[in-house]
Amino acid sequence: MSDYNFAYLDEQTKRMIRRAILKGLAIPGHQVPFASREMPMPYGWGTGGVQVSAAVLTPDDTFKVIDQGADDTTNAVSIRRFFQKTAGVAVTEATTEASVIQTRHRIPEQDLRADQILVYQVPIPEPLRFLEPSEVETRKMHALEEYGLMHVKLYEDISQHGDIATAYAYPVKVEGRYVMDPSPIPKFDNPKLEMAGIQLFGAGREQRIYAIPPYTQVVSLDFDDYPFLPTKADHACDLCGAQDSYLDELIVDDAGGRMFMCSDTDYCTTRRKAGHVGAQGVPYEKDAA
Amino acid sequence: MTPLLQVESIAKFYGTRIGCSDVSFDLYPGEVMGIVGESGSGKSTLLNCLAGHLTPDRGAVRFDTRADGLRDTITMSEPERRMLGRTDWAFVHQHARDGLRMNVSAGGNVGERLMAVNARHYGDIRAAAIDWLGRVEIAEDRIDDRPTAFSGGMQQRLQIARNLVTGPRLVFMDEPTGGLDVSVQARLLDLLRGLVREMNLSAIIVTHDLAVVRLLADRLMVMKDGHVIETGLTDQVLDDPQHTYTQLLVSSVLQV
Amino acid sequence: MIYIENVSKSFTLHNQGAAEIPVMARASLQVAPGECVALVGASGAGKSTLMRMIYGNYLTASGRIMVGGVDVASAAPREIIQLRRRTLGYVSQFLRVVPRVSTLDVVAEPLLATGTSRDAAMAQAETLLTRLNIPERLWTLSPTTFSGGEQQRVNIARGFAFPYPALLLDEPTASLDPTNRATVLAMITEAKARGAAIIGIFHDHAAREEICDRQLDVTQFTPGLAA
Numbered sequence: 001m002s003d004y005n006f007a008y009l010d011e012q013t014k015r016m017i018r019r020a021i022l023k024g025l026a027i028p029g030h031q032v033p034f035a036s037r038e039m040p041m042p043y044g045w046g047t048g049g050v051q052v053s054a055a056v057l058t059p060d061d062t063f064k065v066i067d068q069g070a071d072d073t074t075n076a077v078s079i080r081r082f083f084q085k086t087a088g089v090a091v092t093e094a095t096t097e098a099s100v101i102q103t104r105h106r107i108p109e110q111d112l113r114a115d116q117i118l119v120y121q122v123p124i125p126e127p128l129r130f131l132e133p134s135e136v137e138t139r140k141m142h143a144l145e146e147y148g149l150m151h152v153k154l155y156e157d158i159s160q161h162g163d164i165a166t167a168y169a170y171p172v173k174v175e176g177r178y179v180m181d182p183s184p185i186p187k188f189d190n191p192k193l194e195m196a197g198i199q200l201f202g203a204g205r206e207q208r209i210y211a212i213p214p215y216t217q218v219v220s221l222d223f224d225d226y227p228f229l230p231t232k233a234d235h236a237c238d239l240c241g242a243q244d245s246y247l248d249e250l251i252v253d254d255a256g257g258r259m260f261m262c263s264d265t266d267y268c269t270t271r272r273k274a275g276h277v278g279a280q281g282v283p284y285e286k287d288a289a
Numbered sequence: 290m291t292p293l294l295q296v297e298s299i300a301k302f303y304g305t306r307i308g309c310s311d312v313s314f315d316l317y318p319g320e321v322m323g324i325v326g327e328s329g330s331g332k333s334t335l336l337n338c339l340a341g342h343l344t345p346d347r348g349a350v351r352f353d354t355r356a357d358g359l360r361d362t363i364t365m366s367e368p369e370r371r372m373l374g375r376t377d378w379a380f381v382h383q384h385a386r387d388g389l390r391m392n393v394s395a396g397g398n399v400g401e402r403l404m405a406v407n408a409r410h411y412g413d414i415r416a417a418a419i420d421w422l423g424r425v426e427i428a429e430d431r432i433d434d435r436p437t438a439f440s441g442g443m444q445q446r447l448q449i450a451r452n453l454v455t456g457p458r459l460v461f462m463d464e465p466t467g468g469l470d471v472s473v474q475a476r477l478l479d480l481l482r483g484l485v486r487e488m489n490l491s492a493i494i495v496t497h498d499l500a501v502v503r504l505l506a507d508r509l510m511v512m513k514d515g516h517v518i519e520t521g522l523t524d525q526v527l528d529d530p531q532h533t534y535t536q537l538l539v540s541s542v543l544q545v
Numbered sequence: 546m547i548y549i550e551n552v553s554k555s556f557t558l559h560n561q562g563a564a565e566i567p568v569m570a571r572a573s574l575q576v577a578p579g580e581c582v583a584l585v586g587a588s589g590a591g592k593s594t595l596m597r598m599i600y601g602n603y604l605t606a607s608g609r610i611m612v613g614g615v616d617v618a619s620a621a622p623r624e625i626i627q628l629r630r631r632t633l634g635y636v637s638q639f640l641r642v643v644p645r646v647s648t649l650d651v652v653a654e655p656l657l658a659t660g661t662s663r664d665a666a667m668a669q670a671e672t673l674l675t676r677l678n679i680p681e682r683l684w685t686l687s688p689t690t691f692s693g694g695e696q697q698r699v700n701i702a703r704g705f706a707f708p709y710p711a712l713l714l715d716e717p718t719a720s721l722d723p724t725n726r727a728t729v730l731a732m733i734t735e736a737k738a739r740g741a742a743i744i745g746i747f748h749d750h751a752a753r754e755e756i757c758d759r760q761l762d763v764t765q766f767t768p769g770l771a772a
Contacts, residue, residue, distance in 0.1 A: 131390065144368045148375075148405030152390075152397050155404065158411055159396055159433050223411040317623055475644040482643060486657060504643050508622045522601055522622045529603040533559035540560065 007054040007087040013037055017055035017209070021200055024211035029174030030142070031125050036207040046079055046104060047204030049121035053102045056117055056200070057083065062090045064098035069106040069246070069263030076104075095266050105168070107189040109245045109267040112197035114214060120183045122203035125210065127171045127181040147179045150221055158226055167231070173219045174212060182218075188230045188246045193218040235260040240271035241278040291353050293318050293459060293491045294339070299348035301331075301338050307515035308334035312348070314510065314520070318458070321485055321492045323506030323523060325499060325538070331515035332495045333463060339493065340380050340461045341370045352377075352459070375405045379452035383464035385444035388451070389436045395422060395447055396432040402455045421450040425480060442473035446480065453484060460492040466501055478504050499542055503527055511535050546711050546742035547576040547599065552608030552618065554598060568594050572608070572766035574744075578710065581733065581743040583757040586764040592746045595763055596713050599744065600635045601625040612711055630658055634709035638716050640688060640696045647685045648674065648699055655707040666706075673702040676732075678725055694720045698729075705732055712736060714745035718752050730756055 005011065013035075020034035039047040057063065063083050067076040071093040079102060080091050092098050095110040102119040112118060128138040131149050141149065150171050157165045170187035174180050182193055183201060193199070199212040212218060222228035233247045238259040245267055247260040259280050262268035272284040292315035301308035309331035316322055324332045337343040339350055341362055351359040352373065362370055374380070382388035389398050399418040400408070408414050419429050425446035427439075436444050445465065452460065465481065466474040482505060485492060494505055502509055502523055509526040511519040511534070519532045530536045555567040569591050576582050584592040597603040598617070599610055605618035613632040615624055629635070634655075642651050649670050656666035674684060677698040683691065688699045697720055704712070714733070718726045726749070733756050737743060747753040753760070 131393065144371060146371065146405065148401060148403075148407075151404040151409070152393055152401050155400055155411065155414065156394060156397050159394055159415070224409050225412050320623065320626075472644075479643045479646050503641070507626050520622075521604070522625055524602050525604060525622075528597070529556075531557075531604065536559050 004086045006059065007057045007083065008039075009037065009051065009054045013051075014055040017051055020209040021052065021055065021211060024200070024209050025198070025213050027178070028212055028216050029172075029178030029180040029210060031208040031210045033207055034209050036204045039204065040082075041078070043205040044123065045075060046102070046121040048202030048206075048209070049102045049104070049119050049204075050079060050082070050202075051204060052119045052200050052202035052209060053079075053083065053100060054087075056119070057087050057089055057100055059087070059089065061099045062092050062097055063087075064092050064095065064101045065103075066101065066106055066108065066264070066266075067104045069108075069248070070265045072265065093266050094270070095264075105184050105186075106246070106263060107185055107192045107195075109242075109262070109264045110270075111192075112195050114196045116197040118195075118197050118199045120185075120199065120201045122181070122183045122201045122206070122208070125181055125201065125203040125206050125208040127169075127179055142178060145177070147173075150179050151223070154221060154223065154226075158223070164222065164226055164228070170228075171221050173221060175217050176219075179221070180210065180212075186232070186246055187220065187228070188232045190218070190220045190228070191230055233260055236278060237262045237268060237271075238278040238280040240268045240276045240281060242267070242271055242276070290317060291359065292316060293320075293353050294493075295349075295351040295359060296339065297349045297351070299335065299338055299345045299350065301334050301343060301345045307331070308343075309338070309512070309515045312517055314517075316459075316491055316493065318491055319485075319489045320508065321490075321494065321506045322508045322510060323502030324493065324495045324510045324512060325497060325502055326512035327497060327538075330512040332512050334515075335512070336461055336463055336493065336495045340378065341374060342380075375402050376455055377458050379455075379457040379460040381445075381448055381452055381460060381462040381465050383467045385436065385441070385448045388448040389444060391436050394433045394435055395427065395439070398436065398447060398451045399454050402451065406455060417454060418450075421454050422447075424484070425450045426476075440473075442469055442477065445469065445473075445477060449477075449481070449484070453488065453490075456488065458491060460490055462492060462494045462496075464496050464498075465494065466496070466498065474501075481505060499527060499539065511538065546578045546613065547574070547744065548609070548611040549574040549595075549599070550609045550611075552595075552598065552610060553606045554594065554603065555606060567768040569598070569766055570768045572763070574761055576711075576742040576744055578740040578742050579737050580759075581737055581745060581757045583753045583760045584744065584746050584763050585753075585760050586762050586767070590762075590764045590767050592763050593715060595766070596635075596715055596744065596746065600633065600713055601629070630655075631707075632709060633711045633713070634704050634707065635713045636701055636704035636715060636717050638697075638719065640700045642688060644689050645687050648679065648688045648691075649684045651688055651699060652702045652706055655703060659707060669706060670702070673706060674699075677702050677728060694722070694725070697721060698725060701729055701732070705736070708736075708739060708741070710741055712741050712743045714743060714747075716746055716748060718747065718749045726752070 017034055020032045024032045039050055065076040065080045067073040083089055084091055095108040100117045104121045126138055128149055131153055132138050154164050168186050169181055169184045170190055172180055172182055196214050198214060201210045220228040235247055236243045239261045242262055245262045248263045250259050252259055277283060294316040296314050299312045300310045312335055326332045338345040349361045350363055352362050354360050396418040399421050400414040403414050427443060427446060436447055466477055506523045509523040510517055513534050519526060519535045527539055530539050550573050552572045554569040555565055558564045586592055598605050601617045610617040615628050652670035653666040679698055688696055701717055717729050730752055
């Protein structure tokens, strides 16, 4: 513990990042540049999210990390251990117990409270990037609210696939002003972007931070005749029987046997502990071994 | 009658070198004006100054806006100018790939300007795209193909459709037939002439091809070394040129 | 309708030692509605030059050329365009059109340009082409590939499509067979009857005698040739 400053980053860096976060909260959805630091992990592993987490963590916080909904993947475990070691904060896998949650590709199924912060890892913060490669031009488009191009992308989806095929990183308009990439969360999660907690987005390689304050209007872009639909696999969780959660599909044997299970492992486990059992599930206690 | 575009003493310098200097003219609704001159004569610089792509060092470019009448487009705010750029103005580039999004389908290319002015009904946008592809003689079944799969002439026609879909009043064209086969040029010229008449478009066409201006332009402006050296009715300038350089230009055209 | 007063013109050939060639001096002419005046004179006397000056195709150095109240010699290009659209027609010896455009469209264009509906313009074009014996199978083709006589007739059909109050005709009956020649002369007579003021160049002596009310020898305006 004495080997590192609290939460790895030096205090000046954290102040710089906090200023970017405050500016981001003041202008919801607007990408604020910040001087991203080298972190002891490769780009693409959450360097942006880690810096934001480091800047908002206090010694009293309880920290949770989820990667595609799961608490026990390499990325989640590594980042959780990183802050255990450098900040000495308490960690948890339970969504309700955490005060700061760093996430990659999911929003927890459990509604967040006003005293919770959700930190997203963002690979490419610029939603217009794929159609307009010039950063100078995209910044101007944001500044002048010229967002027609975003609908060109959706148009292309419908013309090629018969429907809006964009299933993740689905663009949203924040508080009627900025168009924002919500990071690669499934579009099923988009309605949850309007929440009580604070949402912070960090892109390390791209050196951008943006934010959604609590209870901010977040609208998914669509066409009048092709309205936005949050979709998920048309199943219930095979482990806990949940009808309302986002599901992962697993191939379980060489004969093509499949099962669907909650992508949010904490949500699934909590439900199973409460006695819910899915089609292929077993009661929680026996499974524990 | 109010001119659609009123250009007053436009000058643009690149350091000490003259891009174009002291250019003034009025363009009225429905009028097509050609600007001819050799490479480096300042005709493209002038066009870019008029279209808001370059900021001239001196002068005014007043456009008859729908809301407020004549407004100087050089001193108006950038959002206003960009709004004009995607509604009342159109710009047809010499190279279609400069004016198209090559990684977006033909329909998306045509629909973009509609979506930029808040069209939000997919069916309507697609119907407008099909209508415009038809008007520039591109088959409906090519609507979902990308321009990379199109010939040069088709790309140019697609660029024109993309530009005209919002019903602009003023079209800037930079060598619109440059780099195309002669047979393709003729088809494009015919198309442009028809559209200019049907939509009562005003246009400013920069070219070094005198045959193109004879067929398309009502009026002609001849430029040399950044200056306008002769103006007048297109056929009058071509058949009875007054200036030394214009006489040389006209007599240098190869006869076929 | 057409009132020409004291007009002069010279060509300056800058690229040939700045040679100055005076081609017209103090030319004057008046044509009333319903009147047809023939320009005569030897080749090179300036018949076509005067015609082109009236049409605004050649600049006029001095003098006035009033056509329907507009002074062509000093008018802005925009005014001349307007004049040519509704007042002053011109049938030249050459057909200049966009390749690929159908004969029907070529003939209907002056009507479309003045706001006639497409159907009415096409109907009028068909009537004229029929009258001038252009076979119907050629109507949808571009006239660029036609024979000289056919091109000339298309040119006439185009020139007569809109009822201009003033008409300039440059050799309208050249290279026509007797039947078509008679048709064209009839069309000119009809134009006169509806009140058009016409100035023409006719090498066809008999035609000139038949339809022109008077002749004007332009040699008297030609510097160096004038008696």
